[in-house]
Amino acid sequence: MKKRRRPRTCVACKTARPKTELIRVVRSPDGRVYVDLTGRGQGRGAYICSARNCIELAKKKNLISRALKVDVPFEIYEELLQKHKELLQKIDNIGNANQ
């Protein structure tokens, strides 16, 4: 039997959420850290809400570094804050399309 995947929880608020509401940050096998919007990147992943509060908390406490056990460049958090806006728009669009 296949192991059940652990629920995806935000590194900041520890809330389990649907994948669409989380942003994945990946540490690739070669040690590179990047924001993985496709959710298909190989490597160890950490998830964070697309909520601004969570991103800023993670930035303040360096929570993604802790989750991935690797130094996360400051720019990753900056990128997340940018993606946060884009993602919100995207979720809005998906929501509208389903109505």
Ligand SMILES: [Zn+2]
């Ligand atoms: Zn969160």
